[in-house]
Amino acid sequence: MSLFTLFITYIKIGAQAFGGGYAMLPLIENAFVTKHRLIGEDELYRLFALSQSLPGLIAVNMAIFLGHRLRGFAGAVVAACGVILPSIVIITLIAAFFRRFADIDAVQRVFRGLNIAVLVIIAHALWKMAKKGLTDIVTMLIFAVVTAASLLTDFNPVFFAIGGALAGLLLAGREVKEDG
Amino acid sequence: MADFALLLFEFMKTGLFAVGGGYATLPYLYDMAVRFDWFTLDDLTNFIAVSEVTPGPIGINMATFAGYLAHGVIGGVGASLALVFLPTLLILLLLRFMPDVTENTLMRRVFYGLIPAACGLIFVSALYLLKNALLSFETTSVTLLGIALLALLLFLSFRFRLSPFWLLLIGGVYGLIFL
Numbered sequence: 001m002s003l004f005t006l007f008i009t010y011i012k013i014g015a016q017a018f019g020g021g022y023a024m025l026p027l028i029e030n031a032f033v034t035k036h037r038l039i040g041e042d043e044l045y046r047l048f049a050l051s052q053s054l055p056g057l058i059a060v061n062m063a064i065f066l067g068h069r070l071r072g073f074a075g076a077v078v079a080a081c082g083v084i085l086p087s088i089v090i091i092t093l094i095a096a097f098f099r100r101f102a103d104i105d106a107v108q109r110v111f112r113g114l115n116i117a118v119l120v121i122i123a124h125a126l127w128k129m130a131k132k133g134l135t136d137i138v139t140m141l142i143f144a145v146v147t148a149a150s151l152l153t154d155f156n157p158v159f160f161a162i163g164g165a166l167a168g169l170l171l172a173g174r175e176v177k178e179d180g
Numbered sequence: 181m182a183d184f185a186l187l188l189f190e191f192m193k194t195g196l197f198a199v200g201g202g203y204a205t206l207p208y209l210y211d212m213a214v215r216f217d218w219f220t221l222d223d224l225t226n227f228i229a230v231s232e233v234t235p236g237p238i239g240i241n242m243a244t245f246a247g248y249l250a251h252g253v254i255g256g257v258g259a260s261l262a263l264v265f266l267p268t269l270l271i272l273l274l275l276r277f278m279p280d281v282t283e284n285t286l287m288r289r290v291f292y293g294l295i296p297a298a299c300g301l302i303f304v305s306a307l308y309l310l311k312n313a314l315l316s317f318e319t320t321s322v323t324l325l326g327i328a329l330l331a332l333l334l335f336l337s338f339r340f341r342l343s344p345f346w347l348l349l350i351g352g353v354y355g356l357i358f359l
Contacts, residue, residue: 020238056267059237087236095248113355114229120333133295146300157207161197168293
């Protein structure tokens with residue numbers, strides 16, 4: 001697959017994925033596994049799992065891994081640019097007009113409903129993440145301490161993230177499982 | 181100019197510390213809404229909703245929106261690129277020097293503590309968003325209708341695994357009629 005085709009393929013994926021990184025997996029599978037047979041399904045799932053457990057956005061991390069696998073470093077950059085380009089264009093257009101529409105009564109009512117739906121979507125995503133990440137006493141304790149401390153103080157979230165990582169490093173026993 | 185550099189710095193920091201996808205950027209966006217005059221908490225709740233109903237990575241959608249409100253087109257593009265810059269660099273370095281990254285125990289131990297911390301931070305942001313959503317209802321009866329929608333959608337999501345698309349459609353229509 002040429003760099004140009006990779007770029008166009010990822011632009012199409014970025015423009016079709018409603019719902020972010022998780023919604024992108026079937027589209028990626030269709031483009032790279034079913035249509036072009038460039039990568040096996042197993043390896044795709046392995047890269048997806050890896051993308052979830054690194055800093056950054058799942059969709060962009062996935063594009064970097066896949067782009068690198070197909071066309072090296074240039075492929076990684078091209079795929080990452082392709083996947084974010086439609087978002088940047090679409091949201092810039094919406095943001096330019098948003099405040100003009102935000103004052104309309106009907107729009108405000110729709111958004112009050114959407115905001116509730118968004119909370120439920122976040123709750124569900126958080127639940128899935130917690131099921132994977134809160135596996136023992138230590139991880140549950142880190143969760144409880146970070147939640148309480150961030151409710152009661154106004155420190156920058158970065159401190160809590162670093163604190164959690166350090167606590168994990170110090171307290172993680174040998175029970176940290178082989179396949180994460 | 182200094183303010184634009186600060187915006188880029190804040191988003192680079194967010195990218196590096198947000199683990200677990202687009203929603204993991206929420207605590208950092210919330211923090212920005214409180215500390216800077218780039219966008220308000222109401223803007224934040226609205227652009228999360230817009231990010232959900234438009235295609236593309238949710239984190240990029242939110243960063244573009246936030247950056248646009250702060251510094252126009254350049255702000256939107258800059259915030260998005262800043263968000264992905266450090267993780268991209270990190271992954272490219274890992275691929276270069278540590279191809280067996282999944283097998284690395286140090287990485288695994290870092291994420292062992294980082295993921296529960298990220299869960300806590302996202303949980304707290306969600307609580308603030310909930311408070312903000314409930315405060316946006318003008319009367320008690322509308323607040324009760326809002327809570328009813330919350331209960332209904334939680335049930336549909338957790339019991340029947342209804343996809344975000346349907347949750348948003350139901351939420352939007354219900355909002356137009358009742359809220």
